[in-house]
Amino acid sequence: MWDTAExxxxxxxxxxxxxxxxxxxxxxxxxxxxxxKLQRLGLKRGHRPPTAKPIITSVPRSPVPVEPVRxxxxxxPAKPVPLTKKQMYEMLAQAVRNTG
Numbered sequence: 001m002w003d004t005a006e007x008x009x010x011x012x013x014x015x016x017x018x019x020x021x022x023x024x025x026x027x028x029x030x031x032x033x034x035x036x037k038l039q040r041l042g043l044k045r046g047h048r049p050p051t052a053k054p055i056i057t058s059v060p061r062s063p064v065p066v067e068p069v070r071x072x073x074x075x076x077p078a079k080p081v082p083l084t085k086k087q088m089y090e091m092l093a094q095a096v097r098n099t100g
Contacts, residue, residue, distance in 0.1 A: 002037060010034065014043055 002010075006027055013023045024034040038044075083091075 007037070007041070010037065011041070011043065014038060 010023055010027060013026060018026075020034040020038065021031045023029075024031045027034070029037075
């Protein structure tokens with residue numbers, strides 16, 4: 001319950017420019033309770049501080065220098081060695097022996 005002394009202090013603090021949260025801490029009420037009481041009393045802020053709606057502008061960006069990517073030369077693949085049928089069968093038999 002709000003008594004007359006608290007209401008007077010609230011109107012005084014509000015007129016000085018204190019926020020609802022600051023008034024609530026001083027009077028030991030929550031911010032929501034203070035906002036509700038201010039609304040019932042019909043008290044509003046006469047002005048908005050300049051930070052209430054800041055003007056947001058974009059900052060022009062300077063172009064970032066990009067170095068060209070140099071393509072590294074890939075090593076040339078080795079030329080295939082021609083194998084005879086006998087050599088291929090020997091390699092296959094050796095692979096089977098190594099895995100078994």
